[in-house]
Amino acid sequence: MLDGAVALLDEAGEQALTFRALAARLGGGVGSIYWYVTGKDELLERAADHVLAPLLHAVEEQPSTADPLADIRASALMLFATVEQRQWLAGYFLRNTTVQPHALRLYELVGEHVMRLELTPRQSFHAVSAVFGFVIGTAADLGQRPSQEMLDGAVDRDSYLERTAEAWRALDRADYPFLHHVSGEFVGHDDADQFEAGLDLILAGLRQQAGRS
Amino acid sequence: MLDGAVALLDEAGEQALTFRALAARLGGGVGSIYWYVTGKDELLERAADHVLAPLLHAVEEQPSTADPLADIRASALMLFATVEQRQWLAGYFLRNTTVQPHALRLYELVGEHVMRLELTPRQSFHAVSAVFGFVIGTAADLGQRPSQEMLDGAVDRDSYLERTAEAWRALDRADYPFLHHVSGEFVGHDDADQFEAGLDLILAGLRQQAGRS
DNA sequence: TCGAAGACTAGAACATTGTTCGGTGCATGG
DNA sequence: CCATGCACCGAACAATGTTCTAGTCTTCGA
Structure with missing residues (x-):
């Protein structure tokens, strides 16, 4: 079922x-x-937990390296890959305060890597929260359902991006200098790259924090 | 209406x-x-845009300082404050690929601060995406609707957190060292602090990236 | 073998919700 | 006085979550 x-x-x-x-x-x-199941809520909950099982397994199998940050990065990438293709999963995470066993275990595993950075408990707590918030949030944001046009096959992803960039360029350059600045990057951009870039910013911040203590 | x-x-x-x-x-x-309105979708869209207007105004009024990162931080905090109290808004942002004028303008404003860091276009694009992804994602995550128990007044927020921490401590210490490590931080934690800590990690990473170029 | 208890299935029926559609005033202009 | 278009109303329809009641199948003890 x-x-x-x-x-x-x-x-x-x-x-x-x-x-x-x-x-x-x-x-x-x-x-x-x-x-x-007792209702739709539980059905969704069970489905989410169901999908999380193989991911958790993969994360647990992942061997620890000498660099905790590299391990955090690897775990985050795996989580992102799982959630990105499933907007419903991201939505579920964001809506539900009740943490299921698998999700809690995942939180713990990333936390254990963070512990090796020897930050204060508060810093560790914030670090793990930041990573999860970023992964889930970005996955939900980027893994958005393709628009109807794309499902129809009327336009593919590239032309869709291109059209958006076109709209940006049509704006007044004086009012929207930034959008003009990055419109070229938007075309053909890769979601995973975008995610990794953001994740690496957090990890760089963490490394710096760890180095200071 | x-x-x-x-x-x-x-x-x-x-x-x-x-x-x-x-x-x-x-x-x-x-x-x-x-x-x-043509339907519920447009109603939600209009409502979201409606709420964004005063925020956009506040961000536009905010004077630029010498430190771009401080300005980005201030903008992010304002956005977070607006979204945190409105989970529906966070959900809307995450679901909807169509960017409304106000949201686009907000994106642009943060982008202009990032431009002053003189990163490459690609880095700038990723930076703004990371900030927005983190703000929206974290706001959705933290600003979760209070559970029914809390609405009933049966338990207040503190006891709710305390009970969760208790559940963490009840887990086997050998299996869940991290949760034990941070359970004390979880009690009485402040969402805004948690958000700022994560945001500062990203900003630290950005500052480092800007310093290298 | 019989029968009863429990596990499981099935679908009718109900409440809620988004949406459609025809209709009702009502002001304005000819 | 009438016609036209705007703003508004609420009955009706379809989809959906949920409940309820009846039915079927399996199992196990006497």
Whole structure:
């Protein structure tokens, strides 16, 4: 059942996960699903936890290196890769205060790397929060659902970006110098690059903080 | 009408904004709203833009100082303060690829401060993206709707945090050394502090990047 | 083998919500 | 006086989450 739910979510997003659609996919009735979950909230929760399991496994398998920051980076990249393709997952994380076991474990694992930096407890707490906030936030932001036009195949991603850049360039250069400045970068930009660049800023800040103590 | 919509959203979150509730508040009929907006999407869009206007004004009024990073910091703090109290706004930003005029202008303003750092266009683009991703992501994450218990007044924020920390401490210390390490910081922590700490990591990374070039 | 208890399935029925559509005043201009 | 267009209203429809009740299948003890 969870596989079916995740499949629906992955294929067409959060709004596509309806009890009727899921029941149809499973070849059963609507009511049957309620035997396993108490409602839609729990269904989403379980689906999220379900997707997190393989990721957690991968992160746990990842060997520690001498550089804690490199390990944090690797973990963050894996998390990003998982969430980027699943906007519903990012949305779920941002909406739900209740932390599931798998997510908590992930938090802990990154935290253990941070501990090796020998910061104060407060700094460590803030560091892990910053990394997770950035990963989830950026993944949600960048991994946005392709617009209808792109789904229709009317325009591909490149022309879509190009058109946006075009709109930026059409703005008055005096009023929008920055957008003109970076419009060339926007075209053909890669989400993963953008994410890594931001992550590296945080990590650089962390390294500096660790060096001072 | 937008005032009414924003009021509903602020009071009880995104799910509270229904056409019937809004119509009741305005003392009108359900259908009337459709005379002004094409649907719920546009209603939310307009509401978001509506809230952004005063913020944009404040950011524009903010005088530039000699330190670009200080200016970026100040802008980010203002944006955070606006979004933190409005999870629906954060959610909207994360869901919507279409950038409204006010949001674009905000992006531009922060970008202009970044330009003074004299990074490459690519670095500048990534820097602004990182700041916005972090602000929105963290605001969405931290500004989560209080749980039902807290709304009921059954527990206040402090005891809620305390209970979570208690749960962390109940975990095996050998399996969760990090959570034990920071559980004390979690109790009574301030969201704004947490945000500023993360933001300062990014800014430190930026300063370093600017110094190298 | 029978029967009953429990695990599981199925779908009808209900409340809520977004949205559509035809209709109602009402001011203004001819 | 009437027609036209604007602003507004609310009944009706479709989709969806949820509940409820009845049905089926499995299992296990007497």
